[in-house]
Amino acid sequence: MKEKTIDYIFRTTWLAINKMYNEEAAQFETTMATGFALLSIDQEHGTPSTSLGPKMGMEATSLSRTLKTMEEKGLIERRPNPEDGRGVIIHLTDFGKEKRAYSREKVLTFNEAVKNNISAEELASFHKVAEVINNMIANKQIYNQKENSLK
Structure with a gap:
């Protein structure tokens, strides 16, 4: 890609x-x-x-x-x-x-x-990014949000 x-x-x-x-x-x-x-x-x-x-x-x-x-x-x-x-x-x-x-x-x-x-700061950032993505998915904030805004 x-x-x-x-x-x-x-x-x-x-x-x-x-x-x-x-x-x-x-x-x-x-x-x-x-x-x-x-x-x-x-x-x-x-x-x-x-x-x-x-x-x-x-x-x-x-x-x-x-x-x-x-x-x-x-x-x-x-x-x-x-x-x-x-x-x-x-x-x-x-x-x-x-x-x-x-x-x-x-x-x-x-x-x-x-x-x-990997530095401690970079690793902490990685953990934060993964946590945010997991929470977005768990709370259905990706596709449902888009679908709801189309209604």
Whole structure:
């Protein structure tokens, strides 16, 4: 693109990050989605399966596949929710906790590398921009605003 749009920059940057994490994860026969799930599950108390999807920003179908694979690999176990018999709590196994520590190390390494190459002020600006964009989207201030002004 001759002029890069804001969404283009976000999309290509995220795709590059996604590829980087998947290349790291592939060395251990896993994926970035699995690593992200490991980091999203509470190590001590587990996490209800119903809150895991929204926490990760994942669709139910993708999350189900990821959790099934994680269970097959012995990373997690599903236990009945003692407060709601219909629900399930996802718990990390000891092996899952090991892999979680590895995933955490990779995320921290990435964060440190970024912090070493971008000033604190630039990083604060990036966070602010991302927060504003997320709030605009959450509050439907982009397309609905335009559509409402046309009426």
